[in-house]
Amino acid sequence: xxxxxxxxxxxxxxxxxxxxxxxxxxxxxxxxNVSCTWNKKGTPKVNYTFYSSFFNxxxxxxxxxxxxxxxxxxxxxxxxxxxxxxxxxTRLVHGKDRFKETHGLKxxxxxxxxxxxxxxxxxDFNLWFYWNHTSPARLHCVExxxxxxxxxxxxxxxxxxxxxxxxxxxxxxxxxxxxxxxRNRIDDSCGSSDFWSDWSEPVFWGSNSSIDSxxxxxxxxxxxxxxxxxxxxxxxxxxxxxxxxxxxxxxxxKPSPILHDIEDWFQLSxxxxxxxxxxxxxxxxxxxxxxxxSQSDSMNSDDSTSSVSTNQTHCSVSIDVNDAEDLYxxxxxxxxxxxxxxxxxxxx
Amino acid sequence: xKLIVFCLFTIYCCSLVKASPMERKxxxxxxxxxxxLKRDFPNTELMMNTPPKDIEDxxxxxxxxxxxxxxxxxxxxxxxxxxxxxxxxxxxxxxSGLNFCNTxxxxxxxxxxxxxxxxxxxxxxxxxxxxxxxxxxxxx
Numbered sequence: 001x002x003x004x005x006x007x008x009x010x011x012x013x014x015x016x017x018x019x020x021x022x023x024x025x026x027x028x029x030x031x032x033n034v035s036c037t038w039n040k041k042g043t044p045k046v047n048y049t050f051y052s053s054f055f056n057x058x059x060x061x062x063x064x065x066x067x068x069x070x071x072x073x074x075x076x077x078x079x080x081x082x083x084x085x086x087x088x089x090t091r092l093v094h095g096k097d098r099f100k101e102t103h104g105l106k107x108x109x110x111x112x113x114x115x116x117x118x119x120x121x122x123x124d125f126n127l128w129f130y131w132n133h134t135s136p137a138r139l140h141c142v143e144x145x146x147x148x149x150x151x152x153x154x155x156x157x158x159x160x161x162x163x164x165x166x167x168x169x170x171x172x173x174x175x176x177x178x179x180x181x182x183r184n185r186i187d188d189s190c191g192s193s194d195f196w197s198d199w200s201e202p203v204f205w206g207s208n209s210s211i212d213s214x215x216x217x218x219x220x221x222x223x224x225x226x227x228x229x230x231x232x233x234x235x236x237x238x239x240x241x242x243x244x245x246x247x248x249x250x251x252x253x254k255p256s257p258i259l260h261d262i263e264d265w266f267q268l269s270x271x272x273x274x275x276x277x278x279x280x281x282x283x284x285x286x287x288x289x290x291x292x293x294s295q296s297d298s299m300n301s302d303d304s305t306s307s308v309s310t311n312q313t314h315c316s317v318s319i320d321v322n323d324a325e326d327l328y329x330x331x332x333x334x335x336x337x338x339x340x341x342x343x344x345x346x347x348x
Numbered sequence: 349x350k351l352i353v354f355c356l357f358t359i360y361c362c363s364l365v366k367a368s369p370m371e372r373k374x375x376x377x378x379x380x381x382x383x384x385l386k387r388d389f390p391n392t393e394l395m396m397n398t399p400p401k402d403i404e405d406x407x408x409x410x411x412x413x414x415x416x417x418x419x420x421x422x423x424x425x426x427x428x429x430x431x432x433x434x435x436x437x438x439x440x441x442x443x444s445g446l447n448f449c450n451t452x453x454x455x456x457x458x459x460x461x462x463x464x465x466x467x468x469x470x471x472x473x474x475x476x477x478x479x480x481x482x483x484x485x486x487x488x
Contacts, residue, residue, distance in 0.1 A: 055402035085482045086402050104401075106478065140372060141485055189376055190485040191478065 021099050022048065024090045027195075028105050030112045030135045031081040036090060037066065037074035048092040050075040055086035081136045084109060085191070109193035111135045113200040114144065114165075114182045127169040127205060131182050139163050141190035147199070148180040162187045177206035368488045371445035375484050378436045379477065385429040386473045396422055398467035398475055399459075406449035407458035408479065412437065414461035415476045446483045 022038035029035050036052065038044060050072070053059040066074035088103040114131040122128045133142050144160040146167045160167060160182075172178060182200045186193040238245050396418050399411040416437040425431040436442060467475075 056404060082482065082486055085478060085485075106481075138485065138488065186485075189379055189481065191481040 022092055024092065024099075024101050024103075026088060026090065026103050026105060026108065028079065028084050028109045029076075031084070031109065031137055032078060032135070033076050034079045034083075034088065034105070035066075035074065035076045038092060039068060039073035043068050043071055043073060045071075046094045047072050048094050051091040051093065052077065053089050054079070054083045055089075059089070059091070106191045107194045109186050110195040111137070111142070111184055111186070111193070111197040113198045114184055115200065117180070117182060117200050117203045119178075119180070119203050119205045121205075122168075125171060127172045127178065129167045129169075129180050129182075129203065131165055131200065133165070133184055137186060137190070139165075141187050142184050143187040144182055144184045145196065146180055146182050148178060150176045150178055152177075152179075162189070172206070175207055177204065179204050371441045372484060372487050374436065374439060374441035375445045375480050375487070378433070378442055378480050379484075381429060381433045381436055382473060382477055382480070385427075385433055386470075386477075388429065389469060389473070392468060392470040394422065394469040395466040396469060396472050397461055397464045398472045399461075399464055399479075401475060401478075403479065404456050404458070406456040408446050408448050408482075409443060410458040411479060412443065412446050414464065415472075415479070417461060418472070445487055446479065448483075448486060 020041065022044055023040050024036050024038045025040055026034055026036040034052070036050065038048065050062040050065070051059050052062070052075070060077065062075035062077060064076045065072045066076065084105045088105050090101050090103065092099040112134050114133050117129065117131045120128045120130070129146070131144075135142070140163045143162045144165065145157060146160060147155045147157040148169065149155045150173075158167070167180070167182075169178065169180075179202050181202050183197045185196045238248065397414065398418075399414050403411045416434060419430065419434055419437070423430045425434050
């Protein structure tokens with residue numbers, strides 16, 4: 001009974017005193033080195049000895065430890081560029097404790113940032129950026145990403161296909177300041193890496209005296225203030241001066257089905273209105289119609305001459321008499337008599 | 349006679365120079381066809397003889413043959429993408445592009461296809477993809 005209880009107690013207490021298995025995390029740096037750390041859960045309490053190997057290669061101890069507070073927390077060792085396609089075995093040893101792990105590192109690659117980032121003003125008046133990468137990866141295996149901004153505004157980014165190590169900004173403004181950075185990673189066709197490299201050192205182009213977007217020049221501020229004051233004054237004047245209001249904002253006549261006096265549509269002064277009214281009178285001129293009377297009839301009534309009579313109180317009409325025998329007599333009686341040989345003149 | 353030999357030698361050298369970009373294009377084509385087949389493959393749980401994750405340099409061509417023959421046995425060449433992929437895996441440029449073996453130092457004995465344990469179809473395609481990517485990362 002006693003040994004059983006003791007055993008049970010040991011089983012319960014044992015895990016409390018056992019060392020927690022460290023979690024080894026490995027990353028291939030620039031396809032040249034493997035960096036493994038085991039301090040994800042905190043600085044380890046004991047100093048481990050680290051051994052590792054890629055598939056079918058001899059196991060090696062760590063050539064260079066990473067330390068923190070005098071405790072080993074990681075290891076860096078060299079590797080070949082195509083080793084990442086093989087399983088990576090690690091072993092941490094401390095006394096009788098041995099912790100083995102296997103890792104697949106094909107996608108766990110972080111390249112160094114691109115170098116020699118330069119800018120050139122091309123003959124086509126475009127801005128060309130060029131860079132290099134330092135890893136042993138083939139050019140068709142490296143894809144890049146650029147980010148750029150103008151005058152310290154927000155960043156814009158763009159992906160660059162593998163094998164291409166240049167980027168173009170079309171028709172740059174001469175008064176703006178351009179800044180560009182590049183980063184890269186292994187392309188999908190060669191087993192894409194999960195991590196982008198750090199951004200490269202920035203490169204600049206353009207005027208150093210470019211206006212900062214956050215500050216506004218003094219003259220522009222004054223211009224805005226003067227413009228606002230002018231606008232307010234104009235509004236006040238419009239409200240106060242009716243005449244100015246009429247000139248600047250003429251009333252638009254409202255179309256109506258009922259026809260009004262067209263003179264009312266125009267805002268005319270009284271004097272101008274009076275001038276439109278007519279102030280002259282014209283007397284009516286009555287015009288009479290004359291009947292044709294043959295000479296024989298007229299001779300029966302009067303031997304001397306035929307007579308034509310008309311009222312010539314206000315009017316006179318000119319008529320050419322070609323034939324003396326063809327004469328016209330007014331239908332109504334008249335007060336005057338005119339000889340037939342004479343040309344009759346009637347005027348209005 | 350000397351001129352003819354010189355011309356033939358020049359042509360041979362030029363063919364060697366051009367081979368790498370053609371091999372690269374061929375392997376990229378294999379990757380595209382594999383992606384299309386993976387996308388449309390209905391039964392990813394199907395079990396198939398699959399070469400291991402870790403393939404030695406001198407066993408890559410043996411593994412390629414295993415992938416190709418397993419593809420033929422399991423799916424035939426009736427489907428559009430199966431047929432294309434099978435033809436590409438059988439192409440001389442694919443074979444030369446995946447030949448990493450330095451025959452002078454090779455002492456490797458490679459496992460036969462039937463000796464490989466069966467894995468799911470998804471794992472089968474992932475390992476084939478990894479083999480092609482390995483080839484592309486080594487080609488100039």
